[in-house]
Amino acid sequence: MNDHLAIAGAHVDFLPAGERAGLLTRWAERLRRDQEALARTITAATAKPLRLARLEVERGVALLHATVEELPRLAPRSVNLGDDGTAEVHRLPAGPVLAITPFNFPLNLALHKIAPALLAGCPVLWKPSPKAPGVAEAALTHLLHAGADAGVVQLVSATNSGVMSLAADPRLAVLSFTGSAEVGRALQAVALRARVVLELGGNAAVIVHRSSQPEDIARRIAQGACAHAGQVCISVQRILVPADQPAWRTALIAAFNQVPTGDPWAETTVCGPLIDDAAVARITAELAGVVARGGRILTGGTFTGRTLAPTLIEGVPAADP
Numbered sequence: 211m212n213d214h215l216a217i218a219g220a221h222v223d224f225l226p227a228g229e230r231a232g233l234l235t236r237w238a239e240r241l242r243r244d245q246e247a248l249a250r251t252i253t254a255a256t257a258k259p260l261r262l263a264r265l266e267v268e269r270g271v272a273l274l275h276a277t278v279e280e281l282p283r284l285a286p287r288s289v290n291l292g293d294d295g296t297a298e299v300h301r302l303p304a305g306p307v308l309a310i311t312p313f314n315f316p317l318n319l320a321l322h323k324i325a326p327a328l329l330a331g332c333p334v335l336w337k338p339s340p341k342a343p344g345v346a347e348a349a350l351t352h353l354l355h356a357g358a359d360a361g362v363v364q365l366v367s368a369t370n371s372g373v374m375s376l377a378a379d380p381r382l383a384v385l386s387f388t389g390s391a392e393v394g395r396a397l398q399a400v401a402l403r404a405r406v407v408l409e410l411g412g413n414a415a416v417i418v419h420r421s422s423q424p425e426d427i428a429r430r431i432a433q434g435a436c437a438h439a440g441q442v443c444i445s446v447q448r449i450l451v452p453a454d455q456p457a458w459r460t461a462l463i464a465a466f467n468q469v470p471t472g473d474p475w476a477e478t479t480v481c482g483p484l485i486d487d488a489a490v491a492r493i494t495a496e497l498a499g500v501v502a503r504g505g506r507i508l509t510g511g512t513f514t515g516r517t518l519a520p521t522l523i524e525g526v527p528a529a530d531p
Contacts (some may be wrong), residue, residue, distance in 0.1 A: 213483055229360070231278045236356035239494050241267060241317075248317065248348060255342045256313050257516075258438050259479040270318045277325040284330065303331035304405070305383030308366075308376055310397075312388050313485055314441045316342035323386045324363060332383065337366040337373060341485055377401050378431050411497070415448040423459035432465035436481040436520040441489075443456035459524070464510050468519040483516035503527055 225233070241248060249263035252288055258266070274416045309323035316338060327334050338346035346365055353363060368376065378400040385401050387394050388409040398406045416431055418424075435446035451458035474482035484490055490513060496510055500523060510521030 211227070215271055223333070227281060227329075227331070230331060231281045233330060233353075233357055234274050234278050234325055237353050237358075238271045238278075240352040240356050241274070242271045244352065248345075251348050252316060252342070253342050253474050254487060255344050256316065257474045257483040258314070259474045259476075259482045261477060261479070262438055266315055266318045267491050270321045273318065273321050273406045274325050276284045277329050280326075280329065292333050301330070305332060306332045306381060307384040307386060307420065307477075308337065308338045308382055308404070309334055310337045310373065310385075310387045310389065311339060312513055313339040313341035313347075314443075318343035319388050320346065320349065322503055323388075326386070328358075328362065331363060335376065336363055337368060337376075341369075373397070373403060374400050377404070409443070411443040413447055415450060416446050417450045418452070418458065420452045420455060424455075425465075428458070428461035428465035429468070430518065431462065432469050433480060436466070436469045439484050439518060441485060457509070462522055466509050466522045469520045471520060472514070481517070483519055484518065491517075493518060497521070500526055502531065506531070 245264065245267045248267045251267060252258055252263040253260045254344070273444055286300045289296055289299055295303050307323070309320065309325040309327070311320040311323065320336060320338065324336065325336050338347060338351075350363060350365060354360065365499045366373075366376065374397070376382065377397045382401070382404040384407065385397060385404040386407040387397055389411075391410040394408040394410045398408060416430075416434070418427055431446055431449060435449075437445065440447075449462065450463075469481050470476070470478040471481040472479055484493065486500060497507070501507065503526075505523045505526045508522045508524050510519040511523075512519050
């Protein structure tokens, strides 16, 4: 397992910075040309609605181009030291990067980690989520066809204990993880030398102003809450509305009921199935628990297969997560 770091050796940093930028540009172009097939791979793997999968590929392509635009920051620069003369500052590759990515954005979140690493000259060990099979392989194939050396980015298939061993390897320079807080903190605890970058979700709230137009805002809130079955760290998770304006409750219920739900292959679907049966069991238990603690389900709360109807809950105790 530790041989991964030896194999993912100093390939990228041997390329001049301009050639690294050219590699990312060619990768972006290949992803753009294959957008529809990549989107369908994402939908087949994760049940993300196809329209949202297409947007993910578009965002990934834009991210690659945005990364290339950062190239001038890597150039050497002179610093005036006054009477002591001048100094020249050079930026050097940090070293091997371990990128651990989740299922919900299997392409775009990976590119957020991999593209900056490659531009900087760092080889990458990529541990994709096993819940998104095929996406990483498709993306890596396009990178190789864009001209990358086979040692630049390597896919890692490892058990939980294997990932912990990789994170603890002293040769690792950077650990970048997106996922649960529990796993992220465990990885941080074992990292010996690596700089650790953690993206651990959120508790995104929307606070509406009493002068807002309920119908328009409610539609936007419902889309933000229910897209990809809410399996997004920045999805709307709490809605705070003026207690003396009942129109908000009416508008939100109507908006949640109008979210296109069901078949992820349908062109209009926004809210598709959950990722797996374990997620269904977890949310079923959470819904029962919140009702037992005083919450009232205003709409939704029922499953069709693995698809949860867009669900709005009122009266959740303030201390309830």
